[in-house]
Amino acid sequence: MTTWRSSAVELGKAFRNRSVKVADVVAGLWAHHDQVEPQVKSYLTTFQSESLAQAQALDIQFDRGDALSLLAGIPIAIKDNIHVSGVPTTCASQILKGFIPSFNATVTDRLQAQQVIVTGKTNLDEFAMGSSTENSSFHTSLNPWDTSRVPGGSSGGSAAAVAAGQVVVSLGSDTGGSIRQPAAFCGVVGMKPTYGRVSRYGLVAFASSLDQIGPFSRTVEDAALVLEAISGVDTHDATSSPRRSESYYSNLKPTVAGLKIGVPKELFGSEIEPGVKAQVVAALDLLKANGATWEEIAMPSLKEAVTTYYIIAPAEASANLSRFDGVRYGYRDSEADNLRDMFRRSRGGGFGPEVKRRIIIGTYVLSSGYYDAYYTKAQKLRSLIVRDFAQAFEKYDVIMTPTTPSVAFKLGEHESNPLAMYLADIATIPVNMAGLPAISVPCGLDQGLPVGLQIIGPAFGDQQILNVAAGFQELSQFPTRFQSPVMRSAQ
C-alpha cells in the first residue's frame, strides 16, 4: 500500500493512477509527525494547514487528469537556511529574529513550479556551522535511531525528518559534509552535487566557494528526482554552471559491473572506527562480488583537508556574516548608545559561540600580516587536493570512503572539544574543497546504528555517482533493510 512511508517515485505513480489521494498521504504524514516530532524535533517551522489545503487542490488537478510533474504533491522539507518567500528563515540563529525573506531561493522556485508540498523548515546548526544540530539556538534535533544521539549536522533536521518518516524527501546544504554526514548518521541517502550544479541563490551563505544544496531521501531514485528538479544554470548565481543539466531520474541506470573503485588509504586507517570500517569493507566486497574492483590508493593531500577547510570556510564566513549588523533586519540591541556599540552588541548578542569562534578565526586568518601564512597557504593546499582527485579519476571511476569515521555520537559528547567535532567531517570535507559530487548511502549497522558509504565522482559526474548508488541499492536493498526505529514503530 502506498502511504507516507513510500518513496516519492511510488507516491507519484499512485497519485497519477489515483490509487491514493494526496490529501490522505499528507494527513497521514502529519498524524505520524505529531507522534514522533517530540522525540526527534526535526522542524523549526511546519506548514500543516497550508500543506493540507495544497494537497486537496492537487487532488482536484489529479482527478481532472492534468499533466503534473513527477514531484507534484510530494511532501518535502527545507533546511531553514534556504529561503521560502514570506516565511521566516532563521538559520537557527537569534540574529535573524523577525527576518522574513521577500524572495524564494531558486531551488524553492523550481520545486514549487513542480507543485511539491513544502511541509516546513528544518533544524540545523546555527548558520550551518556544526555537525550535530547542537549549535542550533532553538533546540537540538535527535537521531531517530537512538534519541540519546545526535542526528548529525548541520542539516540534522532534514536528515532526521526523512529518517523518521516525517517527510518523504528534504533539502539540505553541504559546506563540509553537512548533507552526507547527517545522512550517514540517520541511515538515509544524502547527496552533495558538483559545485555549481545547483544554484545557491536564496541559500544563506556560510562559505560561498564550498556551499551546495542537495537532497535527502530514502531511495536513490528520489534523490535523482529531486536533483533533476533543482539543478541547472541560474542567472542569479554567477557560480552556477552553464553546463546543461541532466535528467538524473530518467537517465538513472544502476551500475556496478566493471566499476573501478579507488579507496584513499588516508581515510581508511586508524582514523576510522573499526566497526565502521568493517561495514564499508563489506559493502566494497559486495560490489566486488558483482563485478566491480576496488583497491586502496594514496591521496596524501587529503590529510590536510580539515586544516585547510578551517581556514578557508571561516575566512569566507567572516565576510558572509558581516551583513548581520543590526542595521537593516534581524536582531538589534536596543541598549547601545552609539553606532559601534550597536554593531558590537547586536552581533555579540545575536550570534552563538560556534559562529563567533569561526568569525574570529576567519577574521584572524585574513588579517594583514597573517593572510599569506594562512589564507594563501590554504588556497595552495586546496589546489593540491583538487589535483589529487583529478589524478585519481584518471584511474578510477569513483572514489569510495566511509562517510564518517564513527556512527552517530551521543548528545554533548563533543561539547567541550570542538576539534573532535571537526574531525567528524574528515572524509566529507575534501570533496567540498575539490567541488566534486558525492553521495552517502546506508551500507550497514555498527552497534545498531547506521554506517554511511560515500561515493565520490569527478566534477559533473553527478549522474555517474547516482548510477553507482542505484547499483549498490539494488544489491544491498538498504531502503527496506535500514529503517529507523522511529519510523518502524509507527502504526
Place this chain on the structure above:
Amino acid sequence: MTVFEVVIGIEVHAQLKTNTKLFCGCSTQFGDRPNTNVCPVCLGMPGALPVLNRRAVEYAIMAGLALDCDVRHTSVFSRKNYFYPDLPKGYQISQYDQPICLGGHLDIRVDGVKKRIGITRIHMEEDAGKLIHQGSDTIAGATHSHVDLNRACTPLIEIVSEPDIRTAQEARLYVEALRQRLVYLGICDGNMDEGSLRADINVSLRPVGTEPFGTRTETKNVNSFRSIERAIHSEIARQTQLLTAGERIVQQTRQYDEATQTTRVLRDKEESHDYRYFPEPDLYPLVLTTQWIDTIRAMLPELPEAKARRYRDAGLSEFEIDVVLTEPETSQYLDQCIAAGAVPKDAAKWVVGDLNSVLKETKQSFKESKITPAGLVQLLGLIQSGKLSGKMAKEVLEKCVQTGQLPDAVVAASGATQISDTGELVAVVDRILDANLDVVEKVKSGKTNSADFLMGQVMKETQGRAKPDLVRRLILECIARR
C-alpha cells in the same frame, strides 16, 4: 629656508553611466525617492548573490583603452571588509591586487605646454549607499540617521594616477581632462554635483632636488574643480608650515571643508582599517578575450584630443575649440553641421556665440536645441546668399529656437528677407536724396560722414531689411551721378 616640491597623486572615482547597477538589475537613476531602486542583492539580504553587469565591464574597458592602459585578460574581484551602515553586506566588492587595467597615461596642457600624467591602474567597484543624518552633519552628533541604498551597488571605476602632478593647477587640469575624456566616451555623466565624479587627493612635500617622497595626506571626496585647487593650496600651506617649523607630517585621511576652504583630519593612520581583502568567492575571475577588447576598441568614439586637432586644422580658434569641446553634445552638434555642409569656421562662430547664448537663455541644451544642425546650416546659407544680414539672422535664430520652425519658414512668414535687389533700392535711395538735398550737398563737398544719415533714412524706410553695404554703395553712386 628649505624650498619644497609638491607631489600630488589623484584617485578619481567615476560613476559609470549604466542603466542598471553593477551586480543587480536595479536602476541607477539619481534623485529618486530613497530606497526605491533596491532589491535583495543591493540591500545585502541574506541569500542574495552578485551577478556582474556586462555593460559596466565594457565601460571600464573603454576607459582603459582611452587612457592607453593595458587591459588585463584576467582580473579578480575581492571583498573589502568593514562595517558601516551604508555598506549593506559589510564588505564592498572591489578589485584589489588584480585590477582590470594597468599602466596608462593622460596628457594635459599646462600654459600651452604638454605634460604627461601617468595612470597607475583602473579598477572596478561598487558604490556604497548614502546616510542622511538628522540633527548634525555627522553620525556622531546625530539624533538619528537614515540610510538610502539607492546608490548602493552602482558601478564605479577608480582611476589612480601616478604621483606626477606638481601643482594645484595641474591637478585641476588633470581632473578636467579626465572628466572630459570619460564624458566623451559616454561612460560617465561627469556630474560632480551629483557625485558622479569625485577625487581623493594625495599631497606630500619633499625638499627640492631630493628623491624620497615625504609623508602624504589623503583628502577624500573633493567634488568640484575649484575645491580641488583650494584643497591642495590649503594642504600645501599647512604642510609647508609644519615642515618649516621642523615638525613632522602625520599620515592622515583628511576632509575638505568648503566653508573654511581648509582640510581637517578625518582619521589617522593608526585608525585606518585592515580591510582583510580576499577574492570574492561569489564571482569567478573576470576573463576578457582579445576579441572582445578589440571589438570595444573599434567602437571607441573620437576623443577630445583628436577632435581638437581636426578643428584646429579647420581654422577654429583655441577659444572656440575649448568651448566646443566642453560638452560632447556641443561638438556633436558642430560635427553634424559640418556633415550637413557647413563651413566649420562659420558654423563654429554661431555655435560658440549666438546659438550658445540663445540656448542658455531658453535653457535648452545642444542636444534638445529646437534649431537642429540642419536648421543652422540653412541659416548659414541664407546669410551666405545675402538674404539675411547678420543682425536679421540672429533674430531668425531666436525665433527658430523659440518655435522650432526652420529658418526658411520663419523668413517666409515674416517676409523679412534682406532687400538686395538694386532696382528696388535705387528708387528708395532717390526718394531719400530728393528729400534731403542739403545733406546731399554736404556729401558732395566731401563730408562723406553725412552719408551715414542718409543711410539711416534708407534703413528706416526699408525697416532695416536693406543690405547695408549695398545701400552705402548706391547712395554714393546716386550722389555722384547728380
